[in-house]
Amino acid sequence: MSDPMEFLLWVKGPMLSAALAIFALGMLARVLEIFVLGRRTNFAKPRGGEWGPGFRTILGRFAADPGTLRRAPFDVLIGWTWHLGFIIALLLFIPHIELTEALLGIGWPGLPNPVVDAVVAVTLVALVAALLHRLTHPVKKRLSTIEDYLIWIVTFLPLITGYLAYHRLVNPYPLALGLHILAAEIFLIALPFTKLTHIFTAWIARWYTGANFGRKGVPS
DSSP: OOOHHHHHHHHHTHHHHHHHHHHHHHHHHHHHHHHHHOOOOOOSOOSSOSHHHHHHHHHHTTSOOHHHHHHOHHHHHHHHHHHHHHHHHHHHBHHHHHHHHHHHSOOOOOBOHHHHHHHHHHHHHHHHHHHHHHHHOHHHHHHOOHHHHHHHHHHHHHHHHHHHHHTTOSSSHHHHHHHHHHHHHHHHHHGGGSGGGHHHHHHHHHHHHHHHHHHHTOOO
16 A cells, blocks of 8 residues: 555545444443443442442542642653643544544534644653653563553554644655554554553443442542
8 A cells, every 4th residue: 555645545444444343342342341240239228329429439530639649749740741631632633523523423612723732742742751751660660561561652653643744744644644543543443452441441430439438428
């Protein structure tokens, strides 16, 4: 596939369909796995409700724990920076919103392109800083697995290829755009089968923790 335009059409057509199908089926299997496994029946008399504490825990966990911030300020600040940056680039970049609207018929307001561009630049720096910290921190270096580094690559590639395509730093442009779309598709394919699944399952886990505390009458 030597023609850049042919490559772009392939990633926007068959490859995109395959990536979306793998992502949807993979996530469905993971979520079903969680709910099919279920939890043991609790025969103790409930001291409180589950739904309210469950949702409060989901919302409350957005804030950084002061103790964690004191113990590991670098991890908290860098982690929040690149997570928020990735979300902004994904959900508030106008071309991404237009693509979602074309696929699903759902759209929302976005941020000006230069603002998202600046956010992506900061996010890239934060991701590189996180990688260097992992490579040099004695404990993190020892605990890190191949999967951790592969996840970093899979997360970094959509951002860097998007940045290069936006600034026309790779020619021809169809090749640059095609590489960005392919990187995003690789991210989608990897998501259900790696630790990236926490993007979705973390919500379930947080709700369950809060609901369990609420049932026991423990402040969540």
